[in-house]
Amino acid sequence: MCCLTDKTANLFLMKYFIFYTLFINGLVFTSSAQCDPLTIVVLGSSTSFGTGASHQDSSYVGRYSRFLADSVNKDCVIYNLALSGYTSYKIQASGFIPSNKKQKYLPDTLRNITHAISLHPDAIIINFPSNDAGENFSLQEQKDNFKRVTELADSAGIPYWITSTQPRNFTGDPLANQKKLLLTEMKTILMELYPESYIDFYEGLQSKNGNILPQYNSGDDIHLNDLGHQLLFTRIKNKGIHCILCK
Numbered sequence: 001m002c003c004l005t006d007k008t009a010n011l012f013l014m015k016y017f018i019f020y021t022l023f024i025n026g027l028v029f030t031s032s033a034q035c036d037p038l039t040i041v042v043l044g045s046s047t048s049f050g051t052g053a054s055h056q057d058s059s060y061v062g063r064y065s066r067f068l069a070d071s072v073n074k075d076c077v078i079y080n081l082a083l084s085g086y087t088s089y090k091i092q093a094s095g096f097i098p099s100n101k102k103q104k105y106l107p108d109t110l111r112n113i114t115h116a117i118s119l120h121p122d123a124i125i126i127n128f129p130s131n132d133a134g135e136n137f138s139l140q141e142q143k144d145n146f147k148r149v150t151e152l153a154d155s156a157g158i159p160y161w162i163t164s165t166q167p168r169n170f171t172g173d174p175l176a177n178q179k180k181l182l183l184t185e186m187k188t189i190l191m192e193l194y195p196e197s198y199i200d201f202y203e204g205l206q207s208k209n210g211n212i213l214p215q216y217n218s219g220d221d222i223h224l225n226d227l228g229h230q231l232l233f234t235r236i237k238n239k240g241i242h243c244i245l246c247k
Helices: 006-024 060-071 113-118 139-156 176-193 226-238 241-245
Strands: 039-044 077-080 123-127 160-163
Touching (some): 039 113, 060 077, 060 226, 123 139, 123 241, 139 160, 139 176
Parallel strands (some): 123 160
């Protein structure tokens, strides 16, 4: 048996240390030979659309897409169906008619749960930060909207992950405090409804009065900047969705 020279041994230890450091930080997961390409659909509104980030690549969805390509399989695909201004009504199943609601709340058949399921994804991520509260929807109707969508995903055998609400300033809104309370109460409801698939997009982003912390505010008091999107990406990544799907 040959002996390693000091130089060879040091090189080996250095490579091992680098790999171990990357591994424990979640940057090394698997090679493309170990996991088939994943297909993930994102349903949501402006945050998932990328608003607030300086570039699409800096949004949490853009960062997550790059992470999947680099760390899981280069052919992973994210279908981002989110659109600014959308509420949880817009992702209801095709044919759904909201009771006592205006035309603007009818589902978007190109961006709803029906279309998401038709793409045969490995998973669905649902992210509605604050527009439901902004429209002053009751907690019950928000809860019902989420349950209808997730029940359809369950029936199709598609796993899903639900993000919490996010802080919002509601600057100039006379109902600001009421709407901030809706955000915190809905956060708790989602955490209780979906304990295994819940992802926290609220804690650590808010000030004591429920506003967005200045360091994460894009400047419009509604959306997160690059630093905020980076935090959201980290929480999505740390949830280990890719690990679960690649088992």
